Amino acid sequence: MDKKGPDKKERLLAALEQGLVMIHLDARRPGVLVPPHLRNESHLRLNLSYRFDPPDLSVSDWGVRSTLSFSGTRFTVAVPWSALFAIASHVTKELFWMYPDDMPPELLQQTMVTSKVPPQEVPGAVPPPSEPRPRAVLREVQGEKEPEPDGGPRDEPPTPRRGHLRLVK
16 A cells, blocks of 8 residues: 555545545556546546545545546546545635645646745655746837828827737747
8 A cells, every 4th residue: 555545545535524525646657547538647637526426436545436427428437545646625725735756757847847846845856947938028119100181180089009019039
């Protein structure tokens, strides 16, 4: 059994008691059973709830098993604890547990970049590339002035024109 299995099991059961729960898993891991079109997903999210009246929802020492509906077709999924890397409660938004050691490497790196977490604070994380990304620069573009037809001021208001800013890369 996964070393973190008992903790994951306890947290998932507690969240299920609250209501709808989303589990985050790497469907490519050994032992995962999901529909064929989802087997290569590095970040698959599945919703579980006792309210779905699942006939076979099982949370055991091995992991989670349940029959779920995918586009109207029922499929029995199996998720070992080693493939599950986050648990989120839809009911109480503050209940969210992450297990970075079990996250797919590409997702872990993406999470570090977007959340700006220093690599030394995430175990096993590879620091993101330090190349600076080019920044887009906005500048004002002067439009051509329309000449007055008779050389004098207009009585009617000018027609609105499109914006005059454009993105320059």
